[in-house]
Amino acid sequence: MHIDPLYGTVEEIAEAVRLNEVSAEDMATLALQAVDAINPRLGAFTDVTTDRALAEATEIDAMLARGEPLPPLAGVPVAVKNLYDVAGVTTRAGSRINRDNPPADADAVLVARLKRAGALLIGTLNMDEYAFGFTGENAHDGACRNPHATEHMSGGSSAGAGASIAAAMVAATLGTDTNGSIRVPASFCGVFGLKPTYGALSRAGVTPLSPSLDHTGPLARSARDLALLFDVLRDAPMTAPGPSPTMRELDKGADGLRIAVAGGWFREKGFPEAHAAVEKVAKALDVSDEVELPEAGRARAAAYVLTAAEGGAYHLERLRERAADFDPDTRDRFLAGALTPSAWVTEAQRFRRWFRDRVSALFAAHDIILAPATPCHAPKIGQKTFVLDGEEVPTRPNIGLYTQPISFIGLPVVAVPVWLDGARLPIGVQVIAAPDREDLALRVAAQLQEDGIASAPVASII
Amino acid sequence: MTDDRENWDAYMEAAIKLLGLTVRPEWREAVISHLIVNAGAASSVADFKAPETCLPAPEFDPRSTSADNSPKS
Structure with a gap:
């Protein structure tokens, strides 16, 4: 294990606590000290739950002292x-408006599962307001900065969920992903992110953006950690100690999997680094096949319509009563979304079924499809436009160019972080599988990490 | 449909009144621009003309008692 226990993976930290090499209280204290020292430069945390973290650590240490078996995430910060309810903390959802609400009276289901698995909750994390954005910028809490280059975006909307891991303040986080909000910060901050199959993980106790498309999922610095977290979060039966059911699958590696690169839409528009990262991964996996997801551009457009309409409808009362208190970057989009004709929504949902059927057919011949996660490295904070295929376009919506068509039909994806030669910032590649085959995507991600093609080094923050 | 700014302005004006919303003058241009972007996206989807046998994707589960109707809540 690394000399600083916080630099360890989830698996390593839990093992060190189990072997009494470090106490859970030490882990909580180290994490809280790291947040104190580093967070002012990043803006990743919005609430720090010191008392809870220390109480949870005391409980773990007491279990160990009594000789009881420890749960799988024992002592892991x-x-x-x-966006997740945490008992005793007001769920901000990145907003100014919601912080007038009373504290949540119970944990979201997934937060409760982390607690039951022995994790130490250090705090809650910055995000784009109401999860409606890809930048990690927030008018109320300030921008969440990229730990690898603090003048750059962390990506959003699960901004702090990416940045806090890349900076080793914690070992794992929970994010949400409607159009790319786990995969974008994973790409920009250089960590692993799992957006599971739509509906695979509970959303109870999580503020929605667009329920047709909302997913929950974990981020971490290793693919093995994602497998363990996925099993904890889906409440898979586990025997401790030892690898969890999905972790055991990882030993199979990528051998025998039929892998292709997504062509068409996913080969267009992006900056060279987006395609170079896919090429690097494809070469390492000896992949030469290419498949085309038909009408992927329309899939993105349909996801855009659904998000706007459902988001606008969900926030209608707040838009009536407190429109001026929204972040200006989200308010105008929610207002426009609230005015969406219903026929547009129905058409988008009809197209969704068509697109799902066509893409499902591709999985008869392939197990995994590779695609860029973002069209570029993290842009600078405040950057309003960039040039794609010679056309100047707004940065904010176009960051999700490659993620939106995939979450639109709820496929499981692992975003793996790639460092290109000489690059100052990482960039992600989407490893996409058929519904309910998270195990296959995680096998490929773990293989890439083991071979050094994907990696999530802790940032040196200057 | 997407470049008819005057029509979208009139649509917005009528719709916000009916929905009880207020759009301040300084927000107006941005809201109309987003409406036009949404219209462009919707138009792209509508132009595709999925077969009429293709029903909308959402399904309601009458057996679920959960708040979010997702299978694992």
Whole structure:
């Protein structure tokens, strides 16, 4: 294990606590000290739950002292996007408006599962307001900065969920992903992110953006950790100690999997680094096949319509009563979304079924599809436009160019972080599988990490 | 449909009144621009003309008692 226990993976930390090499209280204290020291430069945390973390640590240490078996995440510092309910903490959802609400009276289901698995909750994390954005910028809490280059975006909307891991303040986080909000910060901050199959993980106790498309999922610095977290979060039966059911699958590696690169839409528009990262991964996996997801551009457009309409409808009362208190970057989009004709929504949902059927057919011949996660490295904070295929376009919506068509039909994806030669910032590649085959995507991600093609080094923050 | 700013302005004006919303003058241009972007996206989807046998994707589960109707809540 690394000399600083916080630099360890989830698996390593839990093992060190189990072997009494470090106490859970030490882990909580180290994480809280790291947040104190580093967070002012990043803006990743919005609430720090010191008392809870220390109480949870005391409980773990007491279990160990009594000789009881420890749960799988015992002593592991974690944090959650402030979209998740945490008992005793007001769920900000990145907003000014919601912080007038009373504190949540119970944990979200997934937060409770982390607690039951022995994790230490260090706090809640910065995000784009109401999860409606890809930048990690927030008018109320300030921008969440990229730990690898603090003048750059962390990506959003699960901004702090990516940045806090890349900076080793915690070992794992929970994010949400409607159009790319786990995969984008994973790409920009250089960590692993799992957006599971739509509906695979509970959303109870999580503030929605667009229920047709909302997913919950974990981020971490290793693919093995994602497998363990996925099993904890889906409440898979486990025997401790030892690898969890999905972790055991990882030993199979990528051998025998039929892998292709997504062509068409996913080969267009992006900056060279987006395609170079896919090429690097494809070469390492000896992949030459290419498949085309038909009408992927329309899939993105349909996801855009659904998000706007459902988001606008969900926030209608707040838009009536307190429109001026929204972040200006989200308010105008929610207002426009609230005016969406219903026929547009129905058409988008009809197209969704068509697109799902066509993409499902591709999985008869392939197990995994590779695609860029973002069209570029993290842009600078405040950057309003960039040039794609010679056309100047707004940065904010186009960051999700490659993620939106995939979450639109709820496929499981692992975003793996790639460092290109000489690059100052990482960039992610989407490893996409058929519904309910998270195990296959995680096998490929773990293989890439083992081979050094994907990696999530802790940032040196200057 | 997407470049008819005057029509979208009139649509917004009528719709916000009916929905009880207020759009301040300084927000107006941005809201109309977003409406036009949404219209462009919707138009792209509508132009595709999925077969009429293709029903909308959402399904309601009458057996679920959960708040979010997702299978694992």
